[in-house]
Amino acid sequence: MNRSRTILSHRVGRNSAEHYMWGEHCDGWYLLKDTKLTVIEEQMPAGATEICHYHQHAQQFFFMLFGEAVIEVDDQEVRLTAGEGLHVAPGHRHRIKNASPHLIRFLVISEPPSHGDRVDIADNS
Numbered sequence: 001m002n003r004s005r006t007i008l009s010h011r012v013g014r015n016s017a018e019h020y021m022w023g024e025h026c027d028g029w030y031l032l033k034d035t036k037l038t039v040i041e042e043q044m045p046a047g048a049t050e051i052c053h054y055h056q057h058a059q060q061f062f063f064m065l066f067g068e069a070v071i072e073v074d075d076q077e078v079r080l081t082a083g084e085g086l087h088v089a090p091g092h093r094h095r096i097k098n099a100s101p102h103l104i105r106f107l108v109i110s111e112p113p114s115h116g117d118r119v120d121i122a123d124n125s
Contacts, residue, residue: 038113050095058114067104
């Protein structure tokens with residue numbers, strides 16, 4: 001069977017990826033930005049907390065690269081350390097928090113892309 005393959009012409013990393021800022025002093029880098037899938041590397045400083053929200057269509061997978069984070073999903077808290085991940089299905093309220101005294105880095109993989117599909121929840125307590 002003859003299958004055609006798409007071969008990437010360049011490598012991607014934080015130095016070459018599209019960068020954006022979010023929240024208070026948090027960074028994101030698009031490692032893959034496709035119409036069906038995004039892979040983003042993000043980092044959060046100590047004490048940073050994301051706004052609670054959900055996605056109507058996007059499912060997400062959070063994977064810790066460095067440090068320890070707490071991800072709230074609905075009414076549960078899940079603590080993730082480097083090398084661990086968590087799937088969040090569409091429609092579930094969630095947010096990530098860095099309760100540690102150190103910078104954290106993680107991947108967020110979204111299918112379909114989550115930007116434009118986010119619904120913030122007013123009560124962030």
